Amino acid sequence: MKTLIVHAHPEPRSLNSSLKDLAVSTLEAAGHEVRVSDLYAMNWKAAVDAEDYGLDATSRLKVAADSGRAFEHGTLAADVRAEQEKLLWADTVIFQFPLWWYSMPAILKGWVDRVFTYRFAYGVGEHSETKYGERYGEGTLAGKRALLSVTVGGPEAHYGPRGINGPIDDLLFPIQHGILYYPGIESLPPFVLYGTDRMTDDEFGDVAKAWKERLLTLESTEPIPFRRQNFGDYELPSLQLKEGLEPAGRTGFGLHVRG
């Protein structure tokens, strides 16, 4: 595998950073190529603004259109271009982050906002009454796979089907489906550690064992079977799921998972 690890934690001795380090050493020892985008160490700029688009930024900034022109002209900010190149290089992307306020840390959201530009990650393919782009299973990054490795402060029960915070699969859906599957990246089932607010250093041995097992079986792990947009499951042009395709009683985000 050619693996890109995108890492988002400010403390090099944190659980998240230890998991990132373990991923690097485990994958390299198994003969895989690994590159790391350590966003805090890179002092990654989180906010999209006109600087990202150089001379292609219009005086009244249009984020989509300007980013698309800058992408096509090769004038995106150098740090953004470097991340796009890493994504094109990789066949596997691991995101290592703590769940902060039920989503990714701002620095990682800023990686998405800035790197996933128009014409690169969205605005790809024909947009008409009969086709709304190449997305959700197609797109620039089709064929690649991703894994979210997420630490969660609270207990697992709070994230279960009836848990007060909402099901973890639903909380991660906007990332796994909305961000990753949109430009074509398939998500493997996430590696989620719960109760990390109260985890002690002594417990890291068991965690490390489980994490290594996941890492060494990535190639044989089946991705989440999200429905592809352009292969008959959706009405056009509304892109509503056709009636009757889902198991009885399934609603919400789960509609967009097959079977």
Added chain:
Amino acid sequence: MKTLIVHAHPEPRSLNSSLKDLAVSTLEAAGHEVRVSDLYAMNWKAAVDAEDYGLDATSRLKVAADSGRAFEHGTLAADVRAEQEKLLWADTVIFQFPLWWYSMPAILKGWVDRVFTYRFAYGVGEHSETKYGERYGEGTLAGKRALLSVTVGGPEAHYGPRGINGPIDDLLFPIQHGILYYPGIESLPPFVLYGTDRMTDDEFGDVAKAWKERLLTLESTEPIPFRRQNFGDYELPSLQLKEGLEPAGRTGFGLHVRG
């Protein structure tokens, strides 16, 4: 009302900035007090790091614990303290932002990550086997109300109950419930504009009329009836919703809305 507007768009002549400006003028003309946190204009720092906690940052940074001590000692970074003070001052908070990759822009997520510290927004109240804090309807910001004003590039059908992107209520749940209701803020039904990628300046008149109507009826608008944590709806200590409380067939995030 005392209204805080938290605004997250880089272009002062954008639709989002126009909506923010209209909110200021409309509310002030109606006799309300208004303060604005224009995050791009403030050059808001998005990434949580040790600088936020001053001398209370431990050499191995612990985000929750260190932020809680810095909050209690009054040593949080000045920009964070200023935002916490604005939140305590306000009775109403409006968030104006574009939906980028199915969530808030990174600069706004960074406002949440940095301002919603331990002991201020979480880690409030007793945590034991019989009580897991004062949250979801209780907490530091209980009694306040919020409104998300969100622009969405794509068409409304894609965000409907069967729409490919997922229902808008579910996409906003991690914000309205997970971020806002957690420290006690009730959310009014959001003001969502769809299809803004193709909206022309000519259409702004109708949009402005609808927005002004929402603004001038905020005080009489009922919030989304999320379930309160500590008033009998949840099992302890698992915080799973008790069986049978929900309407037949309701699942997922919707379980946590009453009725």
